[in-house]
Amino acid sequence: MARSTNAMITYNDLDYMVDNEGFRAKTTIPTSNRCMTKSALEASTYVYFTDTYANNQLVPYNHIHRGLYVSAPADIETFAPAQSFPFDLEVDGNWSITDDRTWITVTPSSGEDNESGITVSLTQNTGSARSGTITVHAIDANQYYYIDITQAEPTGVDVDPITLGYSASDAQDACLDYVSGPFTYYITAGRTFYNAISIFVNDPGATYLPAGWVSNGIDARYWTGSNFTAQTPCVPEE
Structure with missing residues (x-):
């Protein structure tokens, strides 16, 4: 009836x-x-x-x-590799979804009434831990739901070996160390000495190199223990 x-x-x-x-x-x-x-x-x-x-x-x-229903927890913590996950949305009327970080993509980003399998995609994190927020807005109801995402720093990521000199305190010592006794470190796969943003002491890429200077014999870069902050050329020995 x-x-x-x-x-x-x-x-x-x-x-x-x-x-x-x-x-x-x-x-x-x-x-x-x-x-x-x-x-x-x-x-x-x-x-x-x-x-x-x-x-x-x-x-x-x-x-x-x-009213607005989102089948995702309000706080999501995830690992560094690129990944995606779905969630469902239920509401009467129009809705939109926005994010505040370039490494987060949500598809679709707008619609009407219920939607199954909305996809959140995250790019690979190759630096420090990072966070962003997805905002779901039920437009007709004027209701909001927020999903806070934290993506961890790399651990167990794909790495390439690189031969470098190291010094805890001096750029030129790192340059000399490269000549006298270089050591194998590891950087994120596909990176070079000049654009690497992480450097590890072990093959799995799980433990960062301690703070100090590293050198390829031509230039030295300063590593803080979590990121690179400076670069200087090696000075030839007289």
Whole structure:
């Protein structure tokens, strides 16, 4: 039987309404509330209304709309390699999704009503740990949900060996060390001495080189223990 547009909503109709607190689960509406007032609706679930009602008023079915539900936790911590993960969105009306970092891509970024398999893609992190935020906006409901993403620094990444001199304190000592007794270190695969942004002491790329100067015999670069900050040419011995 078709529903009258002025019928009152019952608890059965609210199976698809959702709670937007924390990592949300679909809400079970109390069976004692066969028809519900605005205050009871707001206490039990997350909805929005297309008209204005007092707390003790019963709300017509066609004026009650499902609030924003996102099947993803509010905080996500992940590893450094490039990756992607899906989530689902449920809401009545238009929505949009934005991010605040170039290494995050969300597809699709807008739509209407429910959407399954929204894809978040992260590029490989080759530097320090980084964080960004995805904002889901239910436009008609004017509701927001935020997903904070933290991507760890490289550990166990693909690396290439590189032969360098090292000195804890002096650029020229690192240059001389390259001539007298170079050692094999490791940089992120595909990088060179000049554009490497990480340097490790072990093949798995899990342990950073201690702070100091490293040299390829031509130039020396200063490594802070987490990133490079300076570069200077080697001075030939007289």
